[in-house]
Amino acid sequence: MALSIKNNDGQMTGKAVQHPSIIIKPIAKHNGISLVIFGVLLLLTTLLFAQHYWQSYRFAYIFMILLCLVIILVGAVKLFEPAISLYLTPDKITFNHRYGHWQLTWQDIQNINIVAEVVGVERETLPYIGIRLVHIDNIAKNISVRLANRLIHQQQGLIVYGVLHQLMTMEQAQMNFEPFILSTGEHVKGPIAAFLHQSERLSSAFGYHLFLPADSFDRGINEFSQLLKQCKMASSTYQVN
Template identity: 35%
Template sequence: MAIYLNASLVCCGISFFSFGAIALILGLAKVYEPETTLALDDKGLTYFHRRGKVSIGWDNIQRVDIPRVTNGLDTIELSYLGIKLKHLNPILDNISLRLATGLLTEQRPLLVTAASQDADLATLETYLGAEFGPLVIEGDRYRGVLAMFGHRCVMLDTRLGYHLYIPQDSLDREPKDFITLLRQRIAQYHRLAD
């Protein structure tokens, strides 16, 4: 009886320790989240992430919207803000390796969603094999993590229509309101540039 009781206490202690460790990790992750996730200025949009930041010039944004996929006859909105770029090079030239790696990891659900839109699994296998190879865009050659991130951006653009994806929980307002704001800023930039 005493041995059974001690094993039960040990199991309970391990459970409490595990829950405490998980709570600590989640708490630290929340502390290290940036206070501002998106900043708009005259030059463009800057996305702040706990792993770094990336800036996108207004002149490089082709369109912004909420990505959608089809599931049978239904259209489903994804919980991201999609940004289609005119040129991918400025992003690959300025994104940190740490941020590119983090976005590759965080965007796995998007990869699965994109793959599910194409029933041919051989296409996904071909893509995954090519993701590890070098990438040449507009004469610039990228290798390693930047090439992987670039391949992912190109594949997501081909399948879902956008190069970059910002989670909607990063926005300070409703996604449709934020998209309206971005469209106004893009139009304002182009009016001033002309």
């Protein structure tokens, strides 16, 4: 979309170009609202019945009240997720998280696909879309420190899965806080270094450096995977008019 710009005399001075974009709102946020409402209704119902049968079923009511509070808490946490989880433009993809964000150009990405592994004779699909980078250096300076630190722990489920299915060893599953050396020779330290080490190990195990959780999408995982692939393909031919 092109927008005309005028100077103080009302004369045309040029055009400002607004890139087309796709905004993704996470389904997790909608689930949060549902959980809070369900938890509150269940709590009110429990308290109503507890007024009459507290002595007979005291421990059962205590358990139900605690369960309701947990449901409400889980829902409330989901409500703190960003309103927009992914922002797609012709030149880049941005992932938003309540702990920060990362951003990459489509040219930084080598491959996008649903994470799946063959277990025995069956193909098991995991609730993630994997992103393989052309070079891991591309993410080093494009991820916030707080998000890198959070993902180290958030991806432990993938680490455990990898160990259980012999995709990585117990030694590889350990966190590595040694400095990470980029291809330029630069040493990266701190949480980002640990995240880069972990990304390399996950890439060796699953074939991807980054993992987008399914609850950060606004549609099915297959449909969203196709959308990302189409965006990457279109980025190479997109030209600003």
